[in-house]
Amino acid sequence: MIDGFIGGLSILFSWPAIGLFLVGCVMGLIFGLLPGLQGGLALATLMPITFGMETNQAIPLLIGAWGASEGSATAILFNMPGEAENAATMLDGYPLAQQGRAGEALGAAGFSSLCGVMISIGIFMIILPIMRPIVLAFGPPEFCLLALLGLSAIAVISKGSLVKGLFIMFIGVALAFHGTNPITGGIRYTFGSLYLWEGVDLMPVLIGLFGLTECMNMLSHKSTVTRTTIRVAGGVLKGIMAVIRNWKLNVFCATLGTLCGTIPGVGGTVASWLAYSTGITIFGRGETFGNGNIKGVIAPESANNAKDGASLMPALILGIPGTVSTAILIAALIIHGIYPGRDLITNHLDLVFLVVQCLALSNIFSQSFTMFAGKLMARITLVRPHVVVPVIATTCLMGAFTIRNSILDVALAGFFCVFGYLLDKYDFPKIGILMGLILTPLAEESFHSSIQISEGSYSIFVTRPGSLVLVILILSVLFMPFILRSYRKLKRQWLQKSRSG
Amino acid sequence: MKGRTGYRLLMVVLLSIALISAAVTVSAVSAAGYPERAISIVVGSSPGGFYDIQGRLLAEYWPQYLPNKVPMVVRNISGGGGIRSANETWIAEPDGYSIIQIKTGAYLLAENQYPEQVKFKMKDWQYIGRYTQDVSVFLTRKDVADKIKTFQDLVEMAKKKPLLCSTGGVGSSMHTNGVIFAEETKIPVKYVHFPGSNEALTSLMRREVDFNILSISPAQKADPKELRILFIFNDDQNMFTSVAPTALKYGIPKNVLQAINNNPVFSAPRALAVAPKTPANIVKMLRDSFWKLMTSKETEAAFKKAGDFLDPLKGEEFEKLLPQMISDTNKFAKVLPKGN
Numbered sequence: 001m002i003d004g005f006i007g008g009l010s011i012l013f014s015w016p017a018i019g020l021f022l023v024g025c026v027m028g029l030i031f032g033l034l035p036g037l038q039g040g041l042a043l044a045t046l047m048p049i050t051f052g053m054e055t056n057q058a059i060p061l062l063i064g065a066w067g068a069s070e071g072s073a074t075a076i077l078f079n080m081p082g083e084a085e086n087a088a089t090m091l092d093g094y095p096l097a098q099q100g101r102a103g104e105a106l107g108a109a110g111f112s113s114l115c116g117v118m119i120s121i122g123i124f125m126i127i128l129p130i131m132r133p134i135v136l137a138f139g140p141p142e143f144c145l146l147a148l149l150g151l152s153a154i155a156v157i158s159k160g161s162l163v164k165g166l167f168i169m170f171i172g173v174a175l176a177f178h179g180t181n182p183i184t185g186g187i188r189y190t191f192g193s194l195y196l197w198e199g200v201d202l203m204p205v206l207i208g209l210f211g212l213t214e215c216m217n218m219l220s221h222k223s224t225v226t227r228t229t230i231r232v233a234g235g236v237l238k239g240i241m242a243v244i245r246n247w248k249l250n251v252f253c254a255t256l257g258t259l260c261g262t263i264p265g266v267g268g269t270v271a272s273w274l275a276y277s278t279g280i281t282i283f284g285r286g287e288t289f290g291n292g293n294i295k296g297v298i299a300p301e302s303a304n305n306a307k308d309g310a311s312l313m314p315a316l317i318l319g320i321p322g323t324v325s326t327a328i329l330i331a332a333l334i335i336h337g338i339y340p341g342r343d344l345i346t347n348h349l350d351l352v353f354l355v356v357q358c359l360a361l362s363n364i365f366s367q368s369f370t371m372f373a374g375k376l377m378a379r380i381t382l383v384r385p386h387v388v389v390p391v392i393a394t395t396c397l398m399g400a401f402t403i404r405n406s407i408l409d410v411a412l413a414g415f416f417c418v419f420g421y422l423l424d425k426y427d428f429p430k431i432g433i434l435m436g437l438i439l440t441p442l443a444e445e446s447f448h449s450s451i452q453i454s455e456g457s458y459s460i461f462v463t464r465p466g467s468l469v470l471v472i473l474i475l476s477v478l479f480m481p482f483i484l485r486s487y488r489k490l491k492r493q494w495l496q497k498s499r500s501g
Numbered sequence: 502m503k504g505r506t507g508y509r510l511l512m513v514v515l516l517s518i519a520l521i522s523a524a525v526t527v528s529a530v531s532a533a534g535y536p537e538r539a540i541s542i543v544v545g546s547s548p549g550g551f552y553d554i555q556g557r558l559l560a561e562y563w564p565q566y567l568p569n570k571v572p573m574v575v576r577n578i579s580g581g582g583g584i585r586s587a588n589e590t591w592i593a594e595p596d597g598y599s600i601i602q603i604k605t606g607a608y609l610l611a612e613n614q615y616p617e618q619v620k621f622k623m624k625d626w627q628y629i630g631r632y633t634q635d636v637s638v639f640l641t642r643k644d645v646a647d648k649i650k651t652f653q654d655l656v657e658m659a660k661k662k663p664l665l666c667s668t669g670g671v672g673s674s675m676h677t678n679g680v681i682f683a684e685e686t687k688i689p690v691k692y693v694h695f696p697g698s699n700e701a702l703t704s705l706m707r708r709e710v711d712f713n714i715l716s717i718s719p720a721q722k723a724d725p726k727e728l729r730i731l732f733i734f735n736d737d738q739n740m741f742t743s744v745a746p747t748a749l750k751y752g753i754p755k756n757v758l759q760a761i762n763n764n765p766v767f768s769a770p771r772a773l774a775v776a777p778k779t780p781a782n783i784v785k786m787l788r789d790s791f792w793k794l795m796t797s798k799e800t801e802a803a804f805k806k807a808g809d810f811l812d813p814l815k816g817e818e819f820e821k822l823l824p825q826m827i828s829d830t831n832k833f834a835k836v837l838p839k840g841n
Binding site for chain 1: 700
């Protein structure tokens with residue numbers, strides 16, 4: 001192990017590997033900042049360039065780009081996530097920017113992301129020898145229940161009317177039912193259109209509902225992002241201190257993100273939403289969210305970066321990619337004749353460590369940039385709307401097009417822009433649509449697979465240990481508030497009786 | 502004023518002549534100088550997948566055999582199971598700058614089952630050539646493999662309880678392969694569908710299913726301590742000596758194996774084509790350069806390094822096989838279970 005670790009470092013800090021690594025980091029940073037251009041796309045763009053390179057040069061370039069792609073800055077500053085997994089960060093990050101606390105939000109996002117990836121890499125190193133049973137312990141029943149756990153948290157996350165929150169969530173759920181169901185083979189609600197065959201894509205909805213809607217809001221109110229005086233000085237440091245103060249939340253969400261990353265099929269977007277909903281349920285009791293609570297930034301950012309480190313495990317050891325980015329990474333390795341699996345761990349341990357070290361350093365690079373440039377980036381929130389809106393809107397629309405090279409994605413983003421504007425006007429929580437759209441496919445597909453595995457028996461959801469734990473957790477989330485309230489009421493009545501008696 | 506008007510008129514006429522000449526010159530250069538700019542290989546799936554890797558390898562090594570040595574790039578157009586990429590290439594300008602990567606079996610099936618969605622006609626593409634086709638394997642867990650050492654053992658096991666096969670979704674290659682296998686061998690099989698081939702493979706490791714049938718490339722990367730390739734659906738033992746026995750050696754009757762392999766949905770030839778009205782000289786140029794690419798040692802080595810292999814066939818010869826492939830696919834489509 002030590003030889004492999006030193007071997008990895010010696011490869012990384014040799015020339016031209018270190019130069020290529022820095023080039024990759026810069027490219028990843030740019031991709032992460034632009035909506036619609038994600039880390040996976042950076043990998044895909046760079047892959048052909050690596051064909052003629054040595055493996056020791058290709059890996060730093062590719063992992064540098066992947067690890068450095070970071071979409072939290074745009075999520076916080078413009079209500080527009082650079083990547084789908086940063087969507088949860090917007091909910092509290094953008095309100096913080098509107099309150100003039102963009103620096104604090106950026107500092108918290110950067111530092112919690114950094115802690116998240118370090119925690120997951122640490123866990124990766126520790127559980128590497130025993131990783132297999134952990135990965136294989138989670139199957140379709142567990143995925144289904146995890147998704148339901150995330151959906152059940154809508155009650156906690158909805159600000160204002162719960163009925164409105166549920167209504168909007170059901171719209172998201174309904175949207176998720178469009179397209180081909182790979183489990184049953186049914187083609188649903190496509191209205192004869194090939195475009196809808198693969199369902200409503202998340203990114204155009206995100207871009208329209210948040211990025212473009214915010215542009216409309218800025219223009220209609222003739223206001224900057226920040227609606228008040230910004231506190232730049234000490235903002236970033238304040239954000240870092242907030243992460244240290246909330247270290248339990250950080251560690252919990254990083255662990256949850258690591259778990260989600262380890263399990264193929266869960267994905268980063270699900271990880272960040274699960275972390276947001278369960279993290280604030282457990283660590284944010286009695287607090288409001290969605291109005292600029294720093295914990296609402298720490299939770300998802302910690303998880304979505306932790307997921308990156310963890311997703312390497314099934315990818316490198318089992319050859320099973322858990323995310324699009326790791327799928328491209330495996331493809332790049334294969335093209336260079338390196339096959340994931342036992343052989344990689346046995347004969348190329350230095351390459352495994354090289355991947356992990358590149359991921360760690362690229363995260364340090366990008367999060368340091370976010371933290372140190374936070375002060376400068378926070379000032380963007382003061383730029384007048386007639387200057388910033390055209391730039392954001394153009395970037396958003398270009399991002400919507402690049403997802404699938406389809407003009408219909410741009411039209412979809414436009415539709416959701418108008419829809420989002422109306423939702424804001426009548427005070428409906430837009431987050432519900434995202435939760436429904438993200439978690440419903442996982443819940444439905446896993447449910448069907450589970451029933452097929454058990455040949456029709458529903459007991460599969462309670463007879464597996466992992467499933468049983470998740471069922472108990474869901475029931476706790478749903479009923480614990482009522483049980484606690486009833487208990488407190490009874491206790492108060494009993495105390496009053498005993499005092500009067 | 503008269504002089505000025507005349508001068509302006511003269512400038513307009515001269516400018517028009519210049520523009521028209523430029524346009525004619527450009528188009529003349531375009532027709533004669535193909536290729537003048539980057540050529541796209543259109544791949545109907547997202548980056549990083551199996552087909553994407555193959556497309557990128559072709560794009561890397563092909564340009565050196567083209568006149569002008571223009572670069573080739575991969576354009577990913579995912580959606581509709583690859584149909585969208587084929588539809589868009591079908592209606593694109595037939596100028597030879599868009600080459601579609603054709604998943605023959607899947608597209609033939611789509612043409613049969615979803616005629617309202619499919620804009621192209623498989624028999625009307627101008628085929629550059631076939632570069633490979635699938636060799637599939639029967640993959641199972643080690644503990645299952647120890648109990649079914651011959652085909653007869655497999656038949657006996659299935660008689661007690663239908664075999665559970667994991668797939669990457671209804672209509673996926675794992676599913677269609679399973680259906681073809683069950684149909685030809687008369688072995689009862691039940692399917693467990695997952696939203697992707699990776700999940701299907703993981704379910705095998707989790708002991709939720711008994712087997713799946715997939716392409717040899719991803720199967721070879723599976724952990725040999727957990728999973729085992731029971732046999733290969735190929736009768737050429739020399740090609741895969743170190744991998745596993747052929748289906749014939751395993752005991753599958755020769756006529757059954759032939760019926761399975763002859764099904765284009767199973768063998769999944771991967772071809773390259775351009776739109777129907779592409780000029781004949783451009784098609785010839787692409788075919789000639791493609792064949793040089795296919796017969797080069799460098800290309801073969803690159804595919805082998807990526808765990809894949811070439812099985813090339815010239816475009817003209819591939820076109821002759823199409824009518825039989827269409828007929829076989831239409832017959833198979835009648836037995837493929839429909840989604841609900």
